[in-house]
Amino acid sequence: MLPVADFSLHAPRSLEEAAATLARYEGEARPIAGGTALVLMIRQGLIAPPAVVRLDRVPNLATIAVEDGWLRLGALATLRAVGESPLVRQHLPLLAGACTLVGNVRVRNAATIGGNLCEADYASDPPGVLVALDARVRVVGQAGAREVAVADLIQDFYETSLAPDELVAEVRVPLPAAGTRGAYLKYVTRSSEDRPCVGATGLVRLDASGAIADLRVAIGAVAGQPLRLPAVEAQARGQQPTDELFAALGEQYAAAVDPVGDARGSATYRKRMVGVFVRRALREALSGTPGARKV
Ligand SMILES: Cc1cc2nc3c(=O)[nH]c(=O)nc-3n(C[C@H](O)[C@H](O)[C@H](O)COP(=O)(O)OP(=O)(O)OC[C@H]3O[C@@H](n4cnc5c(N)ncnc54)[C@H](O)[C@@H]3O)c2cc1C
Numbered sequence: 001m002l003p004v005a006d007f008s009l010h011a012p013r014s015l016e017e018a019a020a021t022l023a024r025y026e027g028e029a030r031p032i033a034g035g036t037a038l039v040l041m042i043r044q045g046l047i048a049p050p051a052v053v054r055l056d057r058v059p060n061l062a063t064i065a066v067e068d069g070w071l072r073l074g075a076l077a078t079l080r081a082v083g084e085s086p087l088v089r090q091h092l093p094l095l096a097g098a099c100t101l102v103g104n105v106r107v108r109n110a111a112t113i114g115g116n117l118c119e120a121d122y123a124s125d126p127p128g129v130l131v132a133l134d135a136r137v138r139v140v141g142q143a144g145a146r147e148v149a150v151a152d153l154i155q156d157f158y159e160t161s162l163a164p165d166e167l168v169a170e171v172r173v174p175l176p177a178a179g180t181r182g183a184y185l186k187y188v189t190r191s192s193e194d195r196p197c198v199g200a201t202g203l204v205r206l207d208a209s210g211a212i213a214d215l216r217v218a219i220g221a222v223a224g225q226p227l228r229l230p231a232v233e234a235q236a237r238g239q240q241p242t243d244e245l246f247a248a249l250g251e252q253y254a255a256a257v258d259p260v261g262d263a264r265g266s267a268t269y270r271k272r273m274v275g276v277f278v279r280r281a282l283r284e285a286l287s288g289t290p291g292a293r294k295v
Pocket of ligand 1: 030031032033034035036037039055075101102103107110111113114115116117119124125126162166167168169194195196
């Protein structure tokens with residue numbers, strides 16, 4: 001028999017009211033967005049919050065807009081809305097593509113970009129892509145609003161840096177410089193599996209001479225946080241974008257990663273695949289094929 005969930009349901013009309021409600025429960029209450037993760041956790045008896053704070057009555061939390069060089073995604077924008085948005089497809093096809101690869105259409109219809117980040121499940125697609133894009137989140141709590149990099153929001157497996165009274169209100173993504181090419185490869189090891197074994201994002205921009213002006217790599221789904229190695233990225237600048245260089249960068253990412261082992265792949269296997277998929281993501285980015293694909 002499924003455990004009976006018994007909790008108070010709150011429906012605040014503003015972020016301030018939501019933060020105040022969360023504060024009253026001193027870290028025991030949970031916000032709910034699409035519910036695709038939270039409801040499962042409650043029904044499986046993994047958590048039993050005394051209160052659930054729904055966010056869907058807070059106005060303007062699902063906005064998708066481009067302003068002053070930034071893409072702004074309201075925390076309640078669903079992964080389907082992000083994936084299908086003409087604005088996101090035009091400005092950040094990589095992110096749109098990664099969102100359309102999440103789970104299935106029923107999940108994407110309900111799951112939100114804010115919920116995806118705040119769940120901090122390592123086996124997710126959007127977090128690694130957002131870390132590669134230097135995305136930030138606007139966080140609102142009782143003390144006011146602050147901005148934090150997605151790389152600092154996700155601390156570890158299912159752990160964020162949010163205080164008990166804080167909510168993610170918006171995801172903000174700087175639009176990459178003109179000429180930036182990107183690719184996201186979602187490596188799935190089992191035919192019945194939605195979630196990635198390795199998610200590799202590569203971004204490359206060349207200068208007028210054909211040398212690398214900017215290169216970024218983030219690896220998701222292998223450890224508690226998406227992995228980025230700024231010192232390794234910096235080595236690539238000024239170099240020619242050869243397959244040998246991409247393979248060498250992949251080896252450095254593979255050496256640095258401390259992967260988890262699970263049903264999708266052992267830690268040893270994942271380490272090797274990190275090397276392979278860094279090289280492939282950079283090669284695909286360079287080839288100019290925009291967006292994301294499952295492999
Ligand atoms: C069948 C299935 C397949 C899936 N496949 C994939 C996949 O391939 N790739 C992938 O990336 N993910 C996958 N997922 C995970 C899915 O993307 C997440 O469950 C979803 O994104 C969570 O968003 P939500 O809005 O439903 O969050 P909820 O379930 O509502 O919340 C998740 C957590 O975040 C907190 N939270 C929610 N919103 C906020 C906020 N604004 N501020 C602070 N805290 C908040 C909640 O309290 C809760 O702890 C899959 C899920 C299912 C069920």
